[in-house]
Amino acid sequence: MFYVNSASCKMPQMDPFSADIMKFFKRKQFRQCSTDRDLLISEFDADLRQYRIKIDDNAAEQLLKKFGNATLKCKYQVIGRKKKSSFPDKDFSLSSPQPISQSFLVPKTIDFILTQCHAVNGKAQLKLLQKDAFLFVQDRLKKPEDPPPDLESKPNVIILGIDSTSRMNLRRSMPKVHKFLQGSGWFEMQGYNKVGENALPNLLALLTGNAEEKAQLNGQLRRGGFIDKLKYIWQLFKKNGYMTAFGEDGGKISTFNNRNPGFKKQPVDYYLRNFVVALESILKTRREFGNAFCLGRRLGFKYLFDFARQFMQRFQNAAPVFGIFRSSSFTHQDFLGATALDQVLLDSLLLYEKLGFFNSSIVMLLSNHGYRNGVTRQRSKSGYLEERLPVMFMHVPSWFRKRYPQYVASLKVNQNRLSSSFDLYMTLHHLLQLNATSMADFRPKLQASQCKLCQSLFFQLPLDRNCSHAGIREKWCSCEPTETVTNQILIKKVAREVVRHMNEHLRYRNLTKLCQSYTLKKVLYMDRRLALTDDSLEDEQLHTYQITFDTNPSSAHFEATVQWNTEKETLAMNADELSRLESCEKYSKCTKDPMIKKYCICKPVK
Structure with missing residues (x-):
């Protein structure tokens, strides 16, 4: 069984309730932040x-x-x-x-x-x-006497984000929410594949058409003002008469501020950032699932979704709205955190439905990626796919389905085609020109700069699409089936070369005074990716392996995607693309650079 099944992409369908995951799975109870009455x-x-x-x-x-x-x-x-x-x-x-x-x-x-x-x-x-x-989302419309917007030409656009949530973990952890998302007008993009490691590149791909990973590698994102200079899709919605909003509930782990300075200028009309920073600084907080959970008497998540409610309610029948509301407070650190918030999130969605928001809005409920470290990545082979296949649902209202049946037909087909956040970026452009009949109607400068072949999900995606067509690098690609390598001699050769490359990389980056050198402890497993295309060079000489291994010191867990030349017995890898399968915080406190943190085990302070 496959989510995507074509000659160019075979994305395997995984069992969310497999034994290797369920032995670590336990539902958490939701605890109120306060039981006293509101004064x-x-x-x-x-x-x-x-x-x-x-x-x-x-x-x-x-x-x-x-x-x-x-x-x-x-x-x-x-x-x-x-x-x-x-x-x-x-x-x-x-x-x-x-x-x-x-x-x-x-x-x-x-x-x-x-x-x-x-x-x-x-x-x-x-x-x-x-x-x-x-x-308070205040009504600051300059011309309230203007006629109400034509929602059929300017639909509201609402993006609801849940950090670190895979398609599979949504089914395990939030069955009530998942059942709601099976309702009329909802479409699940089952072939939706992440394009970058953490939240920032995946959200930038959605908002700017460029994941800016080179900027992150070169440290540019840590420079004040760099984030402001990028061209965001919300700016285009603003030019088209939309009111704009952006909010996140995790002050210390929010997308643009986690080890980065964030925005110098307020980027949208309504911006939650300084409110959350103030509350985490002033009010008594209660931590659960690894992050600030309660901000004073109230759940941080509730503040976020009340912000979304007020924003949609304030301009209902008055102006079109574009809003992004991302929660990371209960899912970022703990893959079980979502189990405690199933009913809470459902209550918010039901309220939005009752208030009529879904009747006037294109709604996306999505995540940036699945869980990147912890037991799902260290103890389960399916964790590899969980990380790469985040949840992605899109809702289109009944009037949209009647007026644009051709777009709905494309959405149905695209549910089982390979897609990425670059395609969502193009879909947002499409919502600003709903009369477009093909991608040829889009001006070249509107195209996602990092993915020239990406397109709106309202047009049918090609059946023979591969990861490069969707702007997905090989490291993150879930299209190629794998087979487990059992040749222990080969496994040890590859693993030792990987560790040697890691130590060489520390020397290349001048990190040997800061970080300890590695020795191989053990290989957990090594899989070979099976090429789908008829490429004799790849088949005969170059093999792509995905290797998961532990190193000393500190029993650090890593995953690497490498190319092995069977004839020369040489290895090619990008050390900056290593995945660390446990939290870096304990052993990597000597650096704030997110790229270095992944592969640096700090030397003890003398």
């Missing part, structure tokens, strides 16, 4: 088109009982972006406290606030009763 409630006044903060008198009365004649006094501070900071994405501003009245009308200039409610007796503060935070 402050945020509401949107539809007549004024403005937010209002109300004090819940009943909740206040219950909390004040133990303080005699005490009264409640609440204040707020505005959370903002510190524009003059060297790195505004890593900072935030906080205003002086201002009082909150019984029914406080929030000025339209305020996006985020931090609140504190105290029991007071006269001027004396007796106790802090509740600390909280609120976000």
